[in-house]
Amino acid sequence: MERFKAIRGDHVQLEQFLHEMPKGGDLHVHLSGAVYAESYLRWAGDAGLCLVTATLSLARPSCDAAAGKPAASTVSEGSPIYDQVLDAWSMRNWRDGNAARGGRDHFFATFARFNLATGRVGDMLAEAVSRAAAEHDEYVELMLATDGGAAAMRGTAAGWNADFRRMRDRLVANGFNAVLAEARTRLDQAEAREREVLHCGSSDAAPGCAVTVRYISQVYRAGAPEQVFAQMLAGFALASADPRVVSLNLVAPEDDPVSIRDFPQHMRMLEFFHERYPAVPITLHAGELAPGMAPPAALHSHIRDSVRIGHALRIGHGVDVMHERNPTALLRELSARRVLIEIALSSNDVILGISGAAHPLAAYLRYGVPVAIATDDPGVARSSHTREFLRAVEDQGLDYLTIKRLARNSLEFAFADRATKRRLQTQLENHFAAFERQQQNP
Numbered sequence: 001m002e003r004f005k006a007i008r009g010d011h012v013q014l015e016q017f018l019h020e021m022p023k024g025g026d027l028h029v030h031l032s033g034a035v036y037a038e039s040y041l042r043w044a045g046d047a048g049l050c051l052v053t054a055t056l057s058l059a060r061p062s063c064d065a066a067a068g069k070p071a072a073s074t075v076s077e078g079s080p081i082y083d084q085v086l087d088a089w090s091m092r093n094w095r096d097g098n099a100a101r102g103g104r105d106h107f108f109a110t111f112a113r114f115n116l117a118t119g120r121v122g123d124m125l126a127e128a129v130s131r132a133a134a135e136h137d138e139y140v141e142l143m144l145a146t147d148g149g150a151a152a153m154r155g156t157a158a159g160w161n162a163d164f165r166r167m168r169d170r171l172v173a174n175g176f177n178a179v180l181a182e183a184r185t186r187l188d189q190a191e192a193r194e195r196e197v198l199h200c201g202s203s204d205a206a207p208g209c210a211v212t213v214r215y216i217s218q219v220y221r222a223g224a225p226e227q228v229f230a231q232m233l234a235g236f237a238l239a240s241a242d243p244r245v246v247s248l249n250l251v252a253p254e255d256d257p258v259s260i261r262d263f264p265q266h267m268r269m270l271e272f273f274h275e276r277y278p279a280v281p282i283t284l285h286a287g288e289l290a291p292g293m294a295p296p297a298a299l300h301s302h303i304r305d306s307v308r309i310g311h312a313l314r315i316g317h318g319v320d321v322m323h324e325r326n327p328t329a330l331l332r333e334l335s336a337r338r339v340l341i342e343i344a345l346s347s348n349d350v351i352l353g354i355s356g357a358a359h360p361l362a363a364y365l366r367y368g369v370p371v372a373i374a375t376d377d378p379g380v381a382r383s384s385h386t387r388e389f390l391r392a393v394e395d396q397g398l399d400y401l402t403i404k405r406l407a408r409n410s411l412e413f414a415f416a417d418r419a420t421k422r423r424l425q426t427q428l429e430n431h432f433a434a435f436e437r438q439q440q441n442p
């Protein structure tokens, strides 16, 4: 496109162009990481929570300012402590002040600090879809713990049994269906609250109401095997029973010692469940590693195994692909199988320190592996879908036709049902036509 060529060297105009551009969908977003720290702090204040100033973490009442545990509601905007909280709960300024332990550690530490404020799922949904609408996304797949921890508790109660069939039978015999019912009720309540916040269905409905949302069940892979197994069962069963839940994904740092130790077993669990729930599509975080973060062997096969044994149709990140055994053959295999890579450039930069020419995006494109641009944790990373597209152009050198293709990929490879995808794809083409007309006569 002529206008894109004319402005691609102009950061401000390019950002405006990319903001207006239809982006299709965001396929890789963690709901708790999508919310900005400002919202969490406000909700913490509403809930009467306290802030432990020494650790900048939320704590339950009672609060005691004299003992370094003031009420979160007293942390006023613009005060030094307010700024410290925003920095501690996000990647804002981390390179300046909080980088002592590196981006990866700071990133993962944020979640524990604001965790007590993540109970307002409906409000969190409202924030996520409002931002999606503002950025011209029509679709998002949000990762969250759909069951609120109920499945892991059932797993702990059942205890571990390495015979997967017996393990599953024991969970089912002990009333596992109650977990699914609870998860569906939680989603119903969260969506009701979201609609209330956004005034959906009324004449002053917020734009976020028009965004189509699907959920992906998170499985915490650094947990005990019985907890991981039970969460997987919940994810597969929910995705089979509730059209809003489309998939599951393993979360928690891939270089966590437990994640590394149990990786082969997690793949076998996925294979076991895939045989029983073949219609449930799987997406997996894999290859979110940089050399030195984990022993080299951990970088040799996570992507390949996730596809071949874990039956992943999409891979989150895939950053260490060139460190896998025979990477060229793997790239060809990913291309032939049409496995989509969910690319999150800001996240890879702040957590892994990988950007620019060190990022494998160009390799994926060269080998014809489908990719899409995702945000991962836009609240914690203080990023946005527009900023991710901006990085794709400025840091990765992509042209207009390529980023347009990536936007289309984000719907083509979405896990929503076929009819929903068709509707969204038609809508996206209409939006592109209008956008390009408008860009020709700015």
Ligand SMILES: [Zn+2]
Residues within 6 Å of the ligand: 028, 030, 285, 316, 376
């Ligand atoms: Zn992720």
